[in-house]
């Protein structure tokens with residue numbers, strides 16, 4: 410077993426930004442472990458632009474953002490074990506990983522878990538019918554096209570209005586395929602407004618809200634789908650079925666953190682986000698294990714994931730030097746209009762920031778962080794949308810009453 | 818014809834209602850400031866966009882290299898530009914930022930590489 414300083418799991422925009430920050434803070438022993446042979450994470454396949462406005466002050470593509478982070482990491486001589494997959498973490502912070510040279514065991518003073526998230530797939534939405542080829546998640550279709558130069562099909566239907574699906578609708582159209590329509594179960598789109606306009610409206614691709622795929626047709630290869638309108642309880646309405654021929658069905662039904670490795674370490678998981686429950690230092694319920702980026706909760710922007718990574722790095726550095734303030738335990742509970750918050754607990758005595766998602770689209774709302782009758786922080790938003798993560802700064806909590814976050 | 822847009826210029830995110838009159842004029846309401854009206858008029862008359870795609874690489878460690886436009890071009894030029902992108906191929910090595918097509922179709926934008934591809938080792 411090897412003894413190391415701070416180990417970062419995952420070399421996406423979160424992991425790389427965390428490692429860079431740790432080095433800049435003066436941490437001497439920083440190790441990054443990455444499953445793929447290259448760093449960059451999901452950014453490597455996101456070739457459209459719209460990344461980097463916050464961190465680099467310009468709008469660039471995913472691969473460019475990854476390359477800039479990589480060169481920052483190289484300048485700081487950060488050690489990165491690529492092609493190495495973390496299999497297990499124990500409560501005492503021993504990491505077991507499969508590397509090209511065999512299984513390695515590493516004990517860390519602190520761990521930052523930044524292994525990203527996965528896509529919800531057909532299994533998690535349960536469409537009845539055959540299981541023919543030609544059904545892909547949007548991210549898989551994106552990897553096919555952007556990394557391996559393979560066209561998923563010629564005539565596609567997209568289920569779900571997540572950003573990856575919208576971006577793929579445009580990419581397929583530009584490459585000469587036909588995209589008949591995008592269907593969204595909810596009554597509001599899931600992706601960013603900008604992507605609806607620039608990926609669908611620009612190419613006259615219709616978006617049907619409150620619709621879902623109720624059956625998949627075809628034996629070896631998909632031949633078409635049946636689509637139905639749904640009612641207020643998201644149940645298909647009989648008599649509204651319509652058949653759409655297609656050779657490809659792309660699922661863009663959401664991203665979800667995959668926290669099996671943290672769960673096995675005994676980390677408490679939030680059932681709403683499927684990420685770890687963390688305190689305001691982004692530390693999980695297991696001391697010395699931190700989490701950030703898409704592994705903690707799904708981020709819309711790589712820049713925000715990188716910024717969160719820096720906060721985790723600062724706190725992991727404090728923890729490793731025995732200086733992290735974790736004297737107490739208050740809960741942060743999502744109240745009226747709020748679907749989830751990060752952090753879920755407060756353990757220190759200083760000011761903190763709450764990131765959250767709201768339940769529904771509303772105009773002219775104030776998000777308040779309250780404790781008992783006292784307002785610890787608030788922020789006014791001209792517009793709040795569930796698809797956009799927002800944040801509010803709060804002053805230190807006092808006493809031992811729980812903290813509540815509400816939209817009003 | 819009336820259409821609703823959410824202004825993307827500043828965080829106030831005003832809901833703009835654009836009314837396209839029969840003579841082609843656009844009347845805008847709901848905008849909190851003149852910038853919103855100007856944005857929506859451009860958006861309706863000549864919207865500008867950037868796109869990303871990929872280009873074939875010969876002799877490289879990878880088959881393709883990702884590319885994008887260096888600056889936005891009128892939306893109507895996107896498909897003609899895609900045709901140009903499809904026509905070219907490059908020889909490895911390719912470095913991030915390399916210009917693949919300069920001033921494509923005189924649009925003022927270059928097609929640039931957004932990743933690097935090393936030459937294949939013999």
Ligand SMILES: Cc1cc2nc3c(=O)[nH]c(=O)nc-3n(C[C@H](O)[C@H](O)[C@H](O)COP(=O)(O)OP(=O)(O)OC[C@H]3O[C@@H](n4cnc5c(N)ncnc54)[C@H](O)[C@@H]3O)c2cc1C
Pocket residue numbers: 418419420421422423424442443444445448449450451452455457458459460461493494495496523524525526548551572573576670701702703704707708709710711712714
């Ligand atoms: C299609 C799409 C479009 C997007 N568009 C934009 C945009 O326009 N602008 C923008 O700013 N953001 C955009 N985003 C969001 C942004 O890409 C993400 O927020 C960001 O990539 C999250 O970074 P991450 O490092 O947390 O996760 P990831 O990038 O997923 O990185 C996680 C890394 O961990 C590694 N890993 C996983 N498991 C293990 C393990 N067991 N052991 C070792 N390593 C492991 C993975 O291989 C990966 O490299 C988009 C995302 C997607 C998917």
Ligand code: SF4
Pocket residue numbers: 824825826827828829830831847848849850851852853854
């Ligand atoms: S109309 Fe003006 S104030 Fe309103 S969102 Fe646009 S730029 Fe901002």
